[in-house]
Amino acid sequence: xxxxxxxxxxxxxxxxxxxxxxxxxxxxxxxxxxxxxxxxxxxxxxxxxxxxxxxxxxxxxxxxxxxxxxxxxxxxxxxxxxxxxxxxxxxxxxxxxxxxxxxxxxxxxxxxxxxxxxxxxxxxxxxxxxxxxxxxxxxxxxxxxxxxxxxxxxxxxxxxxxxxxxxxxxxxxxxxxxxxxxxxxxxxxxxxxxxxxxxxxxxxxxxxxxxxxxxxxxxxxxxxxxxxxxxxxxxxxxxxxxxxxxxxxxxxxxxxxxxxxxxxxxxxxxxxxxxxxxxxxxxxxxxxxxxxxxxxxxxxxxxxxxxxxxxxxxxxxxxxxxxxxxxxxxxxxxxxxxxxxxxxxxxxxxxxxxxxxxxxxxxxxxxxxxxxxxxxxxxxxxxxxxxxxxxxxxxxxxxxxxxxxxxxxxxxxxxxxxxxxxxxxxxxxxxxxxxxxxxxxxxxxxxxxxxxxxxxxxxxxxxxxxxxxxxxxxxxxxxxxxxxxxxxxxxxxxxxxxxxxxxxxxxxxxxxxxxxxxxxxxxxxxxxxxxxxxxxxxxxxxxxxxxxxxxxxxxxxxxxxxxxxxxxxx
Numbered sequence: 024x025x026x027x028x029x030x031x032x033x034x035x036x037x038x039x040x041x042x043x044x045x046x047x048x049x050x051x052x053x054x055x056x057x058x059x060x061x062x063x064x065x066x067x068x069x070x071x072x073x074x075x076x077x078x079x080x081x082x083x084x085x086x087x088x089x090x091x092x093x094x095x096x097x098x099x100x101x102x103x104x105x106x107x108x109x110x111x112x113x114x115x116x117x118x119x120x121x122x123x124x125x126x127x128x129x130x131x132x133x134x135x136x137x138x139x140x141x142x143x144x145x146x147x148x149x150x151x152x153x154x155x156x157x158x159x160x161x162x163x164x165x166x167x168x169x170x171x172x173x174x175x176x177x178x179x180x181x182x183x184x185x186x187x188x189x190x191x192x193x194x195x196x197x198x199x200x201x202x203x204x205x206x207x208x209x210x211x212x213x214x215x216x217x218x219x220x221x222x223x224x225x226x227x228x229x230x231x232x233x234x235x236x237x238x239x240x241x242x243x244x245x246x247x248x249x250x251x252x253x254x255x256x257x258x259x260x261x262x263x264x265x266x267x268x269x270x271x272x273x274x275x276x277x278x279x280x281x282x283x284x285x286x287x288x289x290x291x292x293x294x295x296x297x298x299x300x301x302x303x304x305x306x307x308x309x310x311x312x313x314x315x316x317x318x319x320x321x322x323x324x325x326x327x328x329x330x331x332x333x334x335x336x337x338x339x340x341x342x343x344x345x346x347x348x349x350x351x352x353x354x355x356x357x358x359x360x361x362x363x364x365x366x367x368x369x370x371x372x373x374x375x376x377x378x379x380x381x382x383x384x385x386x387x388x389x390x391x392x393x394x395x396x397x398x399x400x401x402x403x404x405x406x407x408x409x410x411x412x413x414x415x416x417x418x419x420x421x422x423x424x425x426x427x428x429x430x431x432x433x434x435x436x437x438x439x440x441x442x443x444x445x446x447x448x449x450x451x452x453x454x455x456x457x458x459x460x461x462x463x464x465x466x467x468x469x470x471x472x473x474x475x476x477x478x479x480x481x482x483x484x485x486x487x488x489x490x491x492x493x494x495x496x497x498x499x500x501x502x503x504x505x506x507x508x509x510x511x512x513x514x515x516x517x518x519x520x521x522x523x524x525x526x527x528x529x530x531x532x533x534x535x536x537x538x539x540x541x542x543x544x545x546x547x548x549x550x551x552x553x554x555x556x557x558x559x560x561x562x563x564x565x566x567x568x569x570x571x572x573x574x575x576x577x578x579x580x581x582x583x584x585x586x587x588x589x590x591x592x593x
Contacts, residue, residue: 050186281455382502
């Protein structure tokens with residue numbers, strides 16, 4: 024019975040991860056379409072302006088909300104395991120007002136910091152976009168409170184749907200407004216200057232993000248009011264007396280602050296990247312422009328060199344690759360979100376076997392996904408970038424950036440699930456420490472490598488690789504030390520790595536052969552399909568996936584029956 028229960032718990036993790044991963048992947052694809060469509064509308068400089076607004080918004084939003092949804096999720100999960108349903112209600116009652124206050128404060132901070140940040144990166148045209156984006160922090164905080172609450176109860180549906188609502192509005196409204204301003208701004212509003220059209224078009228696109236954030240909150244708020252959370256009156260009657268609001272808030276703060284600061288530090292690293300990389304390029308263009316420009320030949324248009332926006336142009340190219348890379352990161356963030364309540368439950372119940380099984384499941388599912396995805400991006404960087412963004416000089420520059428990012432994303436994407444498990448076993452302080460040291464490594468690396476003309480903007484990927492390699496290695500070491508459990512690395516890491524190498528080779532060989540006869544887009548899709556087939560086959564041959572993993576798939580039981588017949592799974 025115990026083994027069956029553990030299997031059900033792991034299936035719960037895999038199912039929750041699958042639901043949230045699929046929905047977040049849909050969200051990220053929509054987000055990618057949003058950015059790609061806008062990039063095609065107004066080019067690399069416009070993409071750079073859009074990225075600049077995000078780089079200020081992201082750390083402030085993280086400051087306002089990052090640790091608290093995770094803390095709410097962890098506390099709700101822990102109390103669910105103990106049947107303390109009144110405490111669960113109290114957690115929500117305490118958390119929501121705090122989210123409101125933090126959202127208002129960070130909304131005001133974004134408005135204030137916008138004045139200074141545009142001067143640091145020498146991009147005054149980003150200012151209006153930053154102001155339009157500021158309200159999204161407030162609405163994002165409100166929706167985060169409810170997402171953390173539902174996730175702690177292992178209900179990933181509200182989070183998933185609210186994310187899709189937000190993404191759909193961002194794409195449909197944001198792109199429509201941007202297109203309207205770009206194409207009709209001169210005729211209807213008398214905007215004749217090209218740079219002004221670009222500036223207002225980017226701001227119009229960002230309005231879609233703010234509106235999407237508001238509607239996302241309205242959906243999850245109304246869902247809670249109408250459908251509730253699944254806790255019945257009988258469950259509340261049989262629940263122990265709840266802790267006081269003061270104790271609940273104290274626990275929430277104690278849990279959330281280190282988690283939030285850790286997330287804030289690594290999110291702020293993105294803002295530091297934006298400022299540092301662009302400042303290093305500005306310095307090179309002032310001191311020795313030819314050393315930098317000679318690396319790209321004619322790929323940087325003369326108008327951008329003469330206009331003094333080479334740094335914004337190259338940052339836009341970097342953003343092209345970053346958008347593709349974030350597809351991988353989004354999926355593993357879902358693994359981290361679903362891992363938290365699952366591992367917390369195992370740790371709270373004190374079952375060593377259950378905890379070992381939970382940890383190994385999270386690690387295995389994470390690396391089974393991240394390693395082939397990263398190698399695939401590195402191997403097929405050229406066709407992927409050109410299929411997505413078309414054939415422009417900026418896309419040619421971004422290809423080499425994506426090759427490096429493909430390797431870096433393996434550890435970058437795995438960091439969230441690994442650190443979520445540390446938080447789940449009570450070491451909420453450790454991710455903060457790891458991310459602090461990691462950010463120092465990243466900043467120093469970026470400063471060194473981005474200052475070398477032959478590397479320049481590509482140095483950001485090197486910094487990411489070094490930073491998250493450190494975070495992954497140390498987080499796994501601490502997890503082993505804290506739990507006394509040594510995961511089976513052969514199954515969780517080595518076997519997926521071997522299968523991924525075969526996957527990467529098959530992708531490269533397939534593309535090289537097929538592209539001689541078929542268009543790039545078709546060749547890329549077929550190469551990915553062939554690589555996936557090779558990967559799944561070798562995962563089965565190496566026995567890197569389990570029966571429980573496959574049962575969670577559509578028609579899983581039938582698939583298991585066939586695989587058992589040919590002794591491909593035990």
